[in-house]
Amino acid sequence: MKKRRKKVRYGKYGYLFVAPFFLTYAFFQLWPLINTFFYSMLNYYKRNGREFSEFCGLQNFQNILGLVSGEKAYVLHYFKNTFIIWGMNFIPQILVSLLLAAWLTDNKVRLRSRGAVKVITYLPSVITAASISVLFHALFSQYGPITMTLKNLGIIGSSFNFLESSAGTRGLISFILFWMWYGNTTLLLISGVLGISPDLYEAADIDGANGRAKFFRITLPLLKPIMLYVLITSAIGGLQMYDIPALFNVSNTGYVGFPNDNSTTVAMYIMRLYNSDVGKAAAVSVLLFIVTLIISLIFFKFGTSNEEKAEARRRKKRLSEGGGC
Amino acid sequence: MKMKKATALMMTAAIGAAMFTVPVFAEEVETEPANTVSGDSAAEDAFVIWGWNEDIKKILDGPFAEAYPDLYKRIVFVNTGGSDTYQTKVDAILEDPSGELYPDLMGLEVDYVLKYVNGDFLSSAGDLGITADDYANQYGYSLDLGTDYDGNVKALFWQATPGxxxxxxxxxxxxxxxxxxxxxxxxxxxxxxxxxxxxxxxxxxxxxxxxxxxxxxxxxxxxxxxxxxxxxxxxxxxxxxxxxxxxxxxxxxxxxxxxxxxxxxxxxxxxxxxxxxxxxxxxxxxxxxxxxxxxxxxxxxxxxxxxxxxxxxxxWGGTGLAATAGCADTDMAAAILKFFTCETDPMVSINALNSDFVNNKEAVQKIADAGTTCEYIYGEQDMISFYLPMADGIDxxxxxxxxxxxxxxxxxxxxxxxxxxxxxxxxxxxxxxxxxxxxxxxxxx
Known part of the structure; x- marks a missing residue:
């Protein structure tokens, strides 16, 4: 005999509680997002404060990619700048953060006042990007204290000027980003390392594994999910990089990165276009979105291990056999 | 059950997508200096003036306040803190004439004055009751800078800027x-x-x-x-x-x-x-x-x-003043514009305040005749007399x-x-x- 029990459904209250977020999200994020896609297909420009717009299909994309005669693919140059600056910041950042995370969690490394070290590594990201840009510009300008010191020590030539050299400017922007964000990455990685079961390390110790073996055989493989998260968020943030390069070594309008347009990032380009040509700006935004998506998916593909994939397949199979929950 | 899963998936996807794209436009704010607003913008008869530094405000606080104490009380001055981001800020605010800080009068720099002059944002001087006789003493090149394609004078300059x-x-x-x-x-x-x-x-x-x-x-x-x-x-x-x-x-x-x-x-x-x-x-x-x-x-x-x-x-450079299309009090706008850019005696007093080369041939001649001092000048050279011949014939x-x-x-x-x-x-x-x-x-x- 079947007994029918009356179930109380609390589910609907849950929806009520999450509703405010989804409503704000829909108005302030989803709608503009859809709009951006729409604008990218408009010939929508401003002249003397008057706006003109008409539908033009994929014309904007053909223009920004230089597929039409008379148009040049400036966006590729800005993507190149962005990738160089991002790469020079991210690779050292992940290496230093990994090292710091390993040291700060390993009891054998008897680091004194660990708390203080963590706070200090995190501090730079508390300062506003604007102040840091201005500060570094002053430090590394032609007569800036650091430039002068390096010249006196003979490390750089007497006529070298960081702000006149593409490598110098890009390198400094990368360094600022590295210095600002490595503390944040370190904290994320530390939390990842602390999530690894201590039993594993204990077992390894008993087996006589040294620090290096433990790092490469235990820490690194088990950090993969966190690493994936760090990689993807950094790629998203890095490709949209705007504030530091837009304030560091630029024309007075802030949209042309000196020298020779070599420190202009994609986001700066979008801002430059936004004031004159909204349709084109939207097209560049969409392109940036697609590139970011592809890069994230690549990371995701390589970041998920084979075992995890196998596990996911098994689970799926079980589910389909069991007929769902 | 399936439906719920689908909804959940869609929501997650949407949030994910937002993480990827949205901040592109949102980050702009941080790189701009903040506005400084002086005066009571909530007052019913507030008269809002926009500028990118204290130049205009100093003249308002000094000679203008003395000449028009009643008008001066109503002035709300917005200082955007920099000329380079001025357009971005002003463009956004001009879109809504009902806004509390919508300018009645605004400062405009040579490098972009024509964008506003040729657009639909400004009232012409004629509409405010300012006639060609009023600005007869201004330098011709400054009038060119403030005139739109159809010949309407919209922005008037209080300084001439011979280089x-x-x-x-x-x-x-x-x-x-x-x-x-x-x-x-x-x-x-x-x-x-x-x-x-x-x-x-x-x-x-x-x-x-x-x-x-x-x-x-x-x-x-x-x-x-x-x-x-x-x-x-x-x-x-x-x-x-x-x-x-x-x-x-x-x-x-x-x-x-x-x-x-x-x-x-x-x-x-x-x-x-x-x-x-x-x-x-x-x-x-x-x-x-x-x-x-x-x-x-x-x-x-x-x-x-x-x-x-x-x-x-x-x-080199120069600042124009113009009344906006939605200006709430055109008489007051005309009074300020005339004081800053047309009337000889007030413009002499502007020079007395900041040593500027005012955009009024009669006034600068007066100033030059009286002789000027500027703390930066070496020896006997007279600054205004030096600039005087150079202001003619600028194109x-x-x-x-x-x-x-x-x-x-x-x-x-x-x-x-x-x-x-x-x-x-x-x-x-x-x-x-x-x-x-x-x-x-x-x-x-």
Whole structure:
């Protein structure tokens, strides 16, 4: 005999509680997002404060990619700048953060006042990007204290000027980003390392594994999910990089990165276009979105291990056999 | 069950997508200085005026408050804290005339005044009851800058800005052997003479002092005296002969190390203004104009500045005032505009306040006749009398609405050419295509 029990459904209250977020999200994020896609297909420009717009299909994309005669693919140059600056910041950042995370969690490394070290590594990201840009510009300008010191020590030539050299400017922007964000990455990685079961390390110790073996055989493989998260968020943030390069070594309008347009990032380009040509700006935004998506998916593909994939397949199979929950 | 899963999946996907794209436009805010608002903007009869520094406010607080105490009480002044981000801020606020801080009157700089003049944002002076007789004393070039395609005068300027070259007397004595204005004028009378003078400074100082801080010191002299603007009446981008001449000058200066290659308004540029030429690098001369002389020179230039004419007659900068299309009180706007830009006695009082070269021929003549003092001037030279003949015959027909942005694209190419990274034709072609890239309605021929 079947007994029918009356179930109380609390589910609907849950929806009520999450509703405010989804409503704000829909108005302030989803709608503009859809709009951006729409604008990218408009010939929508401003002249003397008057706006003109008409539908033009994929014309904007053909223009920004230089597929039409008379148009040049400036966006590729800005993507190149962005990738160089991002790469020079991210690779050292992940290496230093990994090292710091390993040291700060390993009891054998008897680091004194660990708390203080963590706070200090995190501090730079508390300062506003604007102040840091201005500060570094002053430090590394032609007569800036650091430039002068390096010249006196003979490390750089007497006529070298960081702000006149593409490598110098890009390198400094990368360094600022590295210095600002490595503390944040370190904290994320530390939390990842602390999530690894201590039993594993204990077992390894008993087996006589040294620090290096433990790092490469235990820490690194088990950090993969966190690493994936760090990689993807950094790629998203890095490709949209705007504030530091837009304030560091630029024309007075802030949209042309000196020298020779070599420190202009994609986001700066979008801002430059936004004031004159909204349709084109939207097209560049969409392109940036697609590139970011592809890069994230690549990371995701390589970041998920084979075992995890196998596990996911098994689970799926079980589910389909069991007929769902 | 399936439905729920699908919903959950869609929501997650949507949030994910938002993480990827949204912040692109949202981050702009952080890089701009904050607005400073003075006065009670909530008052019913508030009269809002926008500017990017305290220049306008000082005149309002001083002579204007004295002449019109009742009107002065109603004024709300918004200072955006910088000219470079002014357009972005003002454009957003102009879209909504019902907004509390919608300007009734706004300041406009030469580099972008035409954008507003040719747009739908401003009332014409005629609509406010200001007639051609009222501004008969203004310099013609400033009226050109404030007039739209159809001939309506919309923005009126309170300052005229004839350009010159400013020389630091102590360094001139040391490296050029004279502080005599006539002899120095000769040294700056042509571009060839300027190059010779620059070489002379290099030689005499051994490189611790140079004639100019950067070659861009010459940019305004070339650009604001050229015959043709950045594009013609068919919207075809053009590069005037003056501008290619400027590129050649830049290249010579770079190759012969005649300047320190600084950029105007940056730290190093200021450092060269304050340097002494021995323990620190120094620049002997700066491009100048009235507002520069009384407002931008450093302490080292006090009682130490000699003004000479540049090889070409040019103007540099200038601020216009205009009433907006949605101006709430046109009588008050007219009163302020007349006070700032038309009436002789108030404009003399503006000069008394800030030493500016006011945009009123009768007023400046009066000021010159009475004789002026400026704390920066060396010896006997009279600043206003010096500028007086140079203000006639300035031509501003070369200005375009997009000058500010186009100029920064231009700078990029000049630098590349000067450093030998490109030849002249490539640099000019790259410039044109980059302008077309930013302003798609401007065409490369």
């Amino acid at each position: 010159c070259i400013q020389i630091r007397a102590d360094l001139a004595e040391k490296y050029l052997g004279t502080t005599d204005q006539a002899k120095l004028s000769e040294m700056f009378s042509s571009w060839d003479n300027i190059l010779d003078t620059a070489r002379k400074v290099n030689e005499a100082s051994g490189g611790t002092a140079k004639l100019f801080s950067g070659y861009d010191e010459m940019f305004r002299i070339f650009s604001n005296s050229r015959a043709n603007g950045w594009y013609d009446e068919n919207d075809t981008i053009q590069v005037d002969e003056n501008m290619t001449k400027y590129m050649e000058m830049a290249k010579i200066c770079y190759e012969e190390e005649l300047t320190y290659n600084t950029q105007q308004w940056k730290d190093d540029w200021y450092a060269n203004m304050a340097g002494d030429g021995e323990t620190s690098n120094a620049a002997v001369a700066y491009c100048g104009c009235p507002w520069f002389t009384y407002w931008c020179l450093g302490d080292a230039w006090k009682a130490n500045t000699i003004l000479v004419q540049a090889p070409e007659q040019f103007y 501003a027909k070369n200005a375009t609405a997009e000058d500010q942005d186009i100029n920064s694209l231009w700078t990029t190419q000049v630098d590349a050419y000067a450093r030998g990274e490109k030849d002249l034709d490539t640099a000019v072609a790259d410039f044109k295509s980059s302008v077309h890239d930013t302003f798609s309605y401007l065409n490369v021929e």
